[in-house]
Amino acid sequence: MPTDIPPLAYGNFYHIYNRGNNHENIFLQERNYAYFLELWWKHVSPITETRGVNIATQRTGALFERPFKRIPVDSTAYLMQLIVYIHQNPQKHRFANDFREWKHSSYHQLVSETPSRLQRDRVMQLFGSRQDFVRIHHEIQPLIGLEDDE
16 A cells, blocks of 8 residues: 555545546446435445446446545645536546536536535635636636646
């Protein structure tokens, strides 16, 4: 196990990320997105997601590379950059031509007025306003400064 990955510490926030084992797409069917988000909201282990995908697709083995990676979120500027990065990520990986087209993104809930479990007001406060949130997402070059390990 690599030693350069910081341990998780209680009370801190992290950008936790990973990719599919062998760079595989872990969302093989449309229903995998909803299932993953349901597990995420319930704080269920990724092992449950692995079992579900393995059963549904008749595969075996690890679904995610190990260990998962994490970066401490230690400033407001980094949190804002991270929010934009996460929203633009489907465009970078060519799941969508434009990140605003990606229907599994929280971007849509954040810019809408519909009820949501997201802390929309806190996010908008970070960016200044809803208009600034949208503007910053459009102005920032996709994913500059937060490159994935290739």
